Amino acid sequence: MAPTRENRRERPCGEPKFGTVQPAPLIFNRQRFLRTARSMIQRILVTGGAGFLGSHLCERLVSDGHDVICLDNFFTSQKTNVVHLLDKPNFELIRHDITLPIHLEVDQIYNMACPAAPGHYQFNPIKTIKTSVMGSINMLGIAKRCGARILQASTSEVYGDPEQHPQTESYRGSVNPIGIRACYDEGKRVAETLFMDYHRSNNVDVRIVRIFNTYGPRMHPFDGRVVANFIRQALAGDDITIFGDGSQTRSFCYRDDLVEVIIRMMNCDGFIGPVNIGNPHEFTIRQLAEKTIELTGSSSKLIEAPLPADDPTRRRPDISLAKEKLDWEPKIELEQGLKHTIDWFKTINLGDYRPPTPNFS
Known part of the structure; x- marks a missing residue:
């Protein structure tokens, strides 16, 4: 079971080393005993928490009563x-960039x-790979020091053009x-490799999910992903651009289904993954x-x-493992998810959404 603030005193994390300094007494807080996924209130860090999926995850965790820290550099996400x-x-x-250390x-x-969309990660490929590699090292360092459980949001892109x-x-x-998508x-x-090596070498409690195409409200309308492109173009009455002949396939998972399974994976004992979710x-x-x-x-x-x-021709997850280990399927x-997403697109002002800028290098 992950440590809570009550029992963390048994494994000091960042306290003064001088024996004369006594830790402050812990104050009882009945809110810690509210019902949650793991029967305890957790202090939870969500990196990229102001992004599309991250913001919905923060919303759910806050609603469940957890103490949530949202860390974001606002490269591709929105304060709104x-x-x-x-x-x-x-x-x-x-506001913080995870390529830099934080305590x-x-x-x-x-x-x-x-950055998870082609329009964003191809804008600054070096920034993208630094976020995956250096960011993972920094977050794994926190997990190692504090004894925290850490989940890596990986991707179906690790399969390439399968x-x-x-x-x-x-x-x-494959x-x-x-290639231009390699960043x-x-x-x-590499992030998955780091997670597994920290687990094997330092006994860090890791989880890995491989996320397939996801959509829903709060998608960045200019991120280059196909659902956002099509809805934006259709609502404007513009021609809809299909790359190739349109025969390439994808599977599309609505954001609520993804948030649910990510939380299940985090709180699943004895299974570290990786697991396909989509x-x-x-x-x-x-x-x-x-x-x-x-x-x-x-x-x-x-x-x-x-x-x-390097655009994959076919992409569809086998979710047998998620069904078996997490008792989950979308x-x-x-059609239902697209309706919700279209309704949200109708409410936003596209002028409030900017593409990445050179300020984030």
Whole structure:
């Protein structure tokens, strides 16, 4: 069981070494005994907590009564994603880049920070791989020092353009290490290696999830991901751009399903992963575009553009392990999730969302 603030005194973490200094007495707080996933209030760090998935994760953890620290450098995320949490007594927001060290005392760490969309990670590939590698080292250092459990948000991109379909966790992937996507793909592969080596060498309590395509409210409308692109173009009545002929496939998992399984994985004892999490139902990109036009009532037309380099032709998770170990499978169908996402897109001002800028180098 992960340490709590009550029992952390048994394993001092960052206290003065001088024997004459006595620790301050602990104050009883009945709020610590509220019902939560692990029957205790946890002090939880979420890196990338103001991003798309990270903000929904913070929201859920705060709602469950945990003390949540959101760490974000706002390279690709939005303050508006977490502004509604700022008045909560159990939520704290810190602007910080995880490639730099930070001293924190926590029980759990969700390492969600990293540009995850092509439009973002290709804008600054060096920043992207530094976040995956140096950021992981810094967060694993905190976990090692504090005895915290740490979860790595990895990705289906570790499989590259897969030759196995659907992809199982045992598949080692087919990745181009010098391609334009490698900063993200290989960065995440290195992060997984670091997590496993810290686990084997230092007994750090790690968890690894491999996230497949995810969508929902708070997606960055200009991040280059296909769902955001199609909805934005359809609502504007612009032509919808399909790269290639649209026959390439993806599976799309709604954000609520992803947050649920990530929390289950963090609180699952005896299973470290990696585990695929995503929706096993597969759609072509053309089908997604046509469904988006239908649900928005748009007059948009489909146009084709050259397929980007190293773009996978097929991507679908085998989630047998998630079903077995976590008793989980997604519940929200694509049409239902798209409706929720389209409704959210209708409420936002696109002018509030900027692409990455050179200030974040």
